[in-house]
Amino acid sequence: RNAPADMSIGEVIRDNLAGVIEKTPVEYHRDDQFYQLLRFARYVPKAIPYSGEFLILRPLYHFIPRAIWKNKPMGITYFFEEGIVNTEYSQSTIAGSIIGDFYLSQGWMGICIIGIFMGFLAKQFDSLLEMSKRSPAILLIYSYGLAFLFVAVRSYQIIYEGWYVFILMYWILRWMKKKEAAIQKSP
Secondary structure, eight states, rough: OOSTTTSSSHHHHHHHHHHHHHHHHHHTTTSSSHHHHHHHHHHHHTTOOOOOOGGGGHHHHTTTTTTOOTTTOOOHHOOOOHHHHHHTTTTTOOOOOHHHHHHHHHHHHHHHHHHHHHHHHHHHHHHHHTTTOOOTTTTHHHHHHHHHHHHHHHEEEEHHHHHHHHHHHHHHHHHHHHHHHHHHHHH
């Protein structure tokens, strides 16, 4: 994202691989979520208050444009980035893990909320294994769900921006089921 426009894709890949190999995650700012979580714990709520946003509801309003809702909450870590002056992060967003996101918003209560929510999602995906015996297409949602939960550890943003895929999969599977039923009814 920070590469010059005239840099070839091969050079970008080489530079990124070199950065991964030669630097620590904290220096390279890739996959340093738990380091950032420690930073959150150091400054919040001592120097910066909790945001107070109920993040669990963000998927319901994330798509609303700011032109309609002027005071729509900013990015999850926006107020933290503004409160901690750090020029290294001037053009990026800090990912402090899904635990960190909820800690920034509601403190320990937020961590409990996301723990229960992630457990609920894991249980729902787990129940798909039994359903897949009747319809192997369900394994598509199950596979995506497992990857979704694994990647969601990085940030809650993955959940509130990625859950739309589940809606699409639901409608595709529903269409497939109707088509299968129509084929079975025809002589």
